[in-house]
Every structure is written in C-alpha cells, then in structure tokens.
Amino acid sequence: MTGLRSSRLLGSALLAAALLTSSGCGTARAPGPAGVPDPLRIGLSPSILPALQRETYQPLAQYLHQRLGVEVVFSAPVDEPAALRALRDDAVDVARLDALTYAGTDPQDSLAPLVTEVDAETGNPRYLSALVVRHGSGVRSVADVVRAGARIALGGPHSAAGDLYPRAMLRDAGAACPGPPPQQCVAAAATLVTGTGYNTARAVLDGTAGAGGLALRTLHRLERDRAVPAGAFDVLRTHLVPGSPWVARRGLGAAAQNAIAAAFESISAPSLLNLLQAHGYVPAHPADYRELRADAERLGTGEATP
Structure with missing residues (x-):
C-alpha cells in the first residue's frame, strides 16, 4: 500500500473487514476461567x-x-x-484506543482502561508526537512553518500524536485558530488529512505538505523498514503523549479485567513485544489521561498549552 491513495483504500478495506471479522461472531458465549468471555473479542487498531x-x-x-x-x-x-462504538455496544470485550479517543469518552460509558504500552524509545508509558519537515528544506523552527503558511499533513482528528499535539505546536508558534470550537489551529495554508503516519511522511517527503505531524516512533519504524529514507526528515519539536490503552467494555467483570491485564503485563517474548510495538505493558488508569483531556479542551478554546 503506497502513496496518499492508500488512506482511501484503507477505509474501504476496513469497512469490508467489519463483515468478515471472526468465526466467533454470532455464536453463544460462556464464561471461561476468571469469567473471561469465551470467545474473547478484541478490537485491533x-x-x-x-x-x-x-x-x-x-x-x-x-x-x-x-x-x-x-x-x-x-x-x-x-x-x-x-x-x-464497538466497546459501547458490547460488540468487542477489549479494544485498543488512541489516547485521545479514550480521553474524550463520557464517564457514563464506564469503560475501563486496563494496560498501556511502555514505549521502547522513551522507556516509559508515554511516547513522542513530532512535527517534521523534509531535511534540507531550510525550515528550522515551528515558527518558520507558520510564517511560511505551509500546508500541514496531519493524521486525522482522532489522533493525539498525529493531529492534536502537532496542531498545538503550530498554535503555540502563532498559527491562527479560526472558527468556533473545536477550533482548527493550523498555519495559514490548508491542512492535508492523510489517515496514517506513512502517508504523512510521504506527503512531507514529496513536497505535498511543508510539514507533518506523526508519532516519532512511527517515523523511526518507517525508516527501519525502509519505507522512507533514513535521515530524510528534520524534527522541529516533540511533545509527550500518553500511551494507547487497551480498554474493557462496560460490564466486563473485575476478575476478567484483571486476568486480561495480567496477561498483557506478562508478555516478555521479544517477538511478541515487537509485533505490538511495545517494550512491555503497565497498568493504565483514568487519571493518566486527565492532562491530555485538558490539552484537547484548551486547543478547542484557543488557550496556550503548557
């Protein structure tokens, strides 16, 4: 899957996936050990x-x-x-959510964060959002991006690393925030919603966008996989983001939650951790996302982000 067209193809493919998900759908379920539903339905990214x-x-x-x-x-x-919606409708028992998605949930949903990843690059349960430009572009700061009115590539409105914090970086450097809340704080030129970190990197690389926001670990993985050339990007600024939690639906019992959380926390095989792009897992708590929720609210009202 290459180029910006991949975001459109991805949407179509994943829509089809909703009809093809699993052999366990529609079958009777019975509690397994510790009350874990059998089968256990898990929503991937x-x-x-x-x-x-x-x-x-x-x-x-x-x-x-x-x-x-x-x-x-x-x-x-x-x-x-x-x-x-899948969690709210009990269509899945556990799902991995972007931190921004979880931070915006209604407390009445009673969704329980179980665990979050320890990032291999930071060594803690937070990773880095980055605003990047093409190496050699002459752009040396976020303020340069704003002054130039550059087009900005962003992952989408539900991504903390690919959208929220890159927009906060731009806003803090003087970008305008037109329109009623939630305001879109961007540089003078239009934004380009890419859908994925790969598409954001490619848009910056080929000049479709003058700057882009994505998770720094995503950029490094793309470089390791040779999907983009190593050294082709300059990082202008970063911001720490809470890890993406695995969240349990309302009604999943405490014993089942504890068992599932313990299973993730016990993962030690390097091959499995590499698959999950994690260094390990630690417990997640609602309070871990309080700051992110406040930052999202500040961005909507135009206040400065600390």
Missing part, C-alpha cells in the same frame, strides 16, 4: 489491514489463548469512533 489480521496477530491470539484459556477473536474497526 483501525490501521490493521483485515487481510493481515489473522496471520500477523496469530502469535498474540495463541499467547492469550494459553494464558486465559479461551478462544480469541480479532476484529479491526473502520476508525477510532467505530472502535469506541
């Missing part, structure tokens, strides 16, 4: 292509089956709102 789900994530399914004693069924929602 919306960026996971359905054609790759079963083969790519088979090691995780096998590990969780061995740890929990239940069948594990994966599905990939179309986007972050769909992932949240």
